[in-house]
Amino acid sequence: MSFDKQQFVHELISPNASKIVLLVMDGIGDLPNEEGLTPLMKANTPNLDKVAQMSDLGQTIPVMHGITPGSGPGHLGLFGYDPIKYQIGRGILEALGEDIEVGELDVVARGNFATINGDIVVDRRAGRPSTEESAKVVEKLNAHIMEIEDVKVTFYPGKEHRFVLKLTGEGLSDNIEDADPQKEGKPIKYTSALSTEAEKTARIVNKLLDRIKEVLKDEPKMNFALVRGFSKYPKLPQFPEVYKLKAGAIAVYPMYKGLAKLVGMTIIPTGQTIEDEIETLKQEWNNYDFFFVHVKKTDSYGEDGKFDEKVHVIENVDKVIPDILALNPDVLVVTGDHSTPCAMKGHSFHPVPIMFCAKHTRKGLSKAFNEFECARGTLGTIHATDVMNLILAYAGRLEKFGA
Amino acid sequence: MSFDKQQFVHELISPNASKIVLLVMDGIGDLPNEEGLTPLMKANTPNLDKVAQMSDLGQTIPVMHGITPGSGPGHLGLFGYDPIKYQIGRGILEALGEDIEVGELDVVARGNFATINGDIVVDRRAGRPSTEESAKVVEKLNAHIMEIEDVKVTFYPGKEHRFVLKLTGEGLSDNIEDADPQKEGKPIKYTSALSTEAEKTARIVNKLLDRIKEVLKDEPKMNFALVRGFSKYPKLPQFPEVYKLKAGAIAVYPMYKGLAKLVGMTIIPTGQTIEDEIETLKQEWNNYDFFFVHVKKTDSYGEDGKFDEKVHVIENVDKVIPDILALNPDVLVVTGDHSTPCAMKGHSFHPVPIMFCAKHTRKGLSKAFNEFECARGTLGTIHATDVMNLILAYAGRLEKFGA
Incomplete structure (x- = not known):
């Protein structure tokens, strides 16, 4: 049997009271426009940038270098499931x-x-x-x-x-x-x-x-x-058991609720806007250890090639960051499931910006949250399937391996 | 059977007369303090920084992203042994x-x-x-x-x-x-x-x-x-045979001598200080191809949360660097087996700074040896199990793969 990363990590988990937010801006990664700016660089994001200054930055490879993921593999990878091993039909x-x-x-x-x-x-x-x-x-x-x-x-x-x-x-x-x-x-x-x-x-x-x-x-x-x-209905290891996390998903679109449900997260009902989602996060704060919060519109505008609108969604997300920080999460991760460059009007294979804000980071190297800073961040380029390991580590939920 | 990296590399080895020093500052990786400086950044290290300017820099992941290694897995990885495949009890x-x-x-x-x-x-x-x-x-x-x-x-x-x-x-x-x-x-x-x-x-x-x-x-x-x-006593492939290197270990603490012995290195008796270790290195220079030199105190002070003392140990190591360079090693690698941030008072999962000083490096990008420079170095983020491959390569001991 080949090495099962999830099983390996599972055995090192020691739960604690930490609170984790995984904020996924769908399709966030992009390419520079004629000005040399990506939507993340163009957007006015004082709050995301403040978080970046406290965070470890890096970039994820959703499946494999060069592979453009659909939403399924993109999210499964972030949730720690090898998207090549677990292939899920869109219908389900x-x-x-x-x-x-x-x-x-x-x-x-x-x-x-x-x-x-x-x-x-x-x-x-x-x-x-x-x-x-x-x-x-x-x-x-x-x-x-x-x-x-x-x-x-x-x-x-x-x-x-x-x-x-x-x-x-x-x-x-x-x-x-x-x-x-x-x-x-x-x-x-x-x-x-x-x-x-x-x-x-x-x-x-x-x-x-x-x-x-x-x-x-x-x-x-x-x-x-x-x-x-x-x-047909696939059988996946269940996220709450694998990671010993009470996990809630806050998402607007069916696809993402479906993905979260498939891995065993609880779907928390919410409204249609980012503000609604954050309000739900606040209300449910005491009921879960781990929150998957999904923002769809970054991807939608990327798919439509609407650069300015994508910038605008990013700015809207930026405005709710203080509300998330006010909840005092132990780990806040901001990332995407894949890149959706406006110039390509579709998902792409490019690395995806990610940042981990937590107590114990190599803060200070990066000044802003964008593709360039993430490419040169303290974490380097990682596989999406390592995101959950890192989340648990930053949350202090992993025991030392070996003596 | 899964891919055996050691076996693959073994078959490409063509020994030569090169001399290699692997200098391990235990637990060297750290986090920025309130000033925004890690011990490596805070320490006055003109010699290490001079080496950095001639080196390829990078950072290693000892086991897997997010996994905090014990000393065993930390060192086995550096020695080229998959630490998940070879799990060694502390007693041994x-x-x-x-x-x-x-x-x-x-x-x-x-x-x-x-x-x-x-x-x-x-x-x-x-x-x-x-x-x-x-x-x-x-x-x-x-x-x-x-x-x-x-x-x-x-x-x-x-x-x-x-x-x-x-x-x-x-x-x-x-x-x-x-x-x-x-x-x-x-x-x-x-x-x-x-x-x-x-x-x-x-x-x-x-x-x-x-x-x-x-x-x-x-x-x-x-x-x-x-x-x-x-x-019980585990059976490991023996380092001198796998890598075709006459290998000596210079370490003060039992654990590290034990690890070196386990993989078949010769334990060279030495004194209690860094200076003693370097004196031993000089005396034994003609007797080995490969020297593993272990500095323990960087880890000890990290474990005790003593930032200034860790800085001081680094400065002491810096002072012996000219003595090592005077021996004219073909490859000098400076790294750690894992990070031991003072703020965490224990081992951590953070990447570990590494530099390879040799004749053929992409020298010139980095100005100093520290976590931030290594995160942005010419080598990127590598697995610890690739360190031995790189050492052999910089030493000119690896044949071309394929025609």
Whole structure:
């Protein structure tokens, strides 16, 4: 058996009363613009910079140098799970985030409403409908499609153009291709089985796609669906047991709640804004040892290539830093799950800035929190899977190894 | 089988006449004080800084990010042994350092004289008695306790409050818990077996603890003993063979001599001071390829939280640097086995400064030898187990890999 870092660390843990905040600004890492500034450098962040001056800075590699992670691997790594060992389908994440029960007979997948013209996908997000519009179409699908062969079919509404598909039945497998052409201007893509035991599932899904097309044929925009990330429920070591931490997750978007739930964190209900999230953090401060606080919009604006808006989100995060510090956390970690450079309009493989603010740091080397300072920080370049080890160490929760 | 770094490197070695000095300042890494200075930064070290200007600087991770190593793992890593693969009991290290023969029927352990009040351990080090005082109590134990059941019991004196316990007999195992409550104010802790074949050993040790308590009941301070790190003799690849280096160790404290002996280095007798050690280095210069020179006091003062004293030891080391350089070593490495921040009064997980002075370095980036310069040095952050590879490389002792 190969070396299991989590198991190794688990055996050194000695819990104490420390409080830990892991603040994840999704997709925070970026590239310099024409001025030579990244959003973190451009943003006016007196509070983050003050924290940087008390912190150990470094940069994380989410999966491996050169590898661009999805949200799943990005977060699993931060939570201490080797993202190559634990590969999680997108469907399961969406399902968990929407509080959908997933059992042993289920396969779930993430759906996007899309616009087709003939058989050509012209908009993979169907013009980004509102969550309410999209929910109505989900209702329509549920009313018209109950089962395919002996497999029960259920659709669950999601945010905007998204929904979750659940298939329930004997002999289903998640080992099938995404039914998504990935690019606009391409024809509808049917799925295919990646192993013989998945042939039934592939057949069901392809029949289902035809049924969806038929049921939605009169919808002006949401007249088709792309379905991907087919997945069964994976079994992961549970974070609270592995790290002996009562862990709460404060996140707005389903995906991140789903990820946190998958590793066994408690999902703490919160509002829609960063301020809401911090208010929740305050209210729940005494109830957990470890808080995962997720900020989504840094990634969203990175994905949209909106540099100024990303700067603005960072400045909003900066404004709540004093509220977090007022809670007097023993360890405050600020980082991202990956980089989402505005210039690339997507996730990237670049290292991710990170800082650990705690009592025992080599404070003083760095003046600000940004990609350049982090590249030259006291911690160097680390693997994301070492973040939890370091958090526990800064929290004084790890015994010495060996005599 | 997992990748064996030592074996890989071994096959590339081509010995030459180079001379190598690995100067280990135990626990050298530290944290900034209120002035923002670490002991290395505070110390006046013109010679170390001169070396830094000719060196490649970096920082090592002894075991894994966040993991605080004991002296064993700290040194094994520097010697190129994966400290997670090779886990060595403290007892064996102490025994080797004291020149105690350990055979196949033996289990050894490290003892601390302690003060108890009733059954409560009130001082885990019995007020730190002198080595002479402690030796007298060891004599008393040897006079009164020769065997328990069919197991021969021998006590060997150590430094200050420490001694070594050796049990000799059939069917002994080292798989038992430490008989040490670890904290003061707690009751005496008996051992227990961690596997069925260790039950006899656990029973013997517990009977022995009662005998020790009885024999020492009238001692004013050293009226009990804590015993831990039970261990049999481990088999390690031998350093001189793995690295094709005639290796000598110059160290004052038993633990470090023990570690060096365990990997097959020759222990060179020396005096008690840094100057004595360097004098020994000079005298033995022609007899070895590789010298491990160990300075203990940087760690001791770190453990005691004595910042100024740690600074002073560093300045003393700085004064002997010209003597080392006068020997014209091909490679001089200055580092520590781990960090021992004064503010933490103990080993820590923080990266450890390191510099490699040799003919072919990217000299010129760094101006001084300290934590901040090393964090930003030409080598970056490396694993301790890469130090020997680099030493061999700087010494010109490694062939090219592949055509």
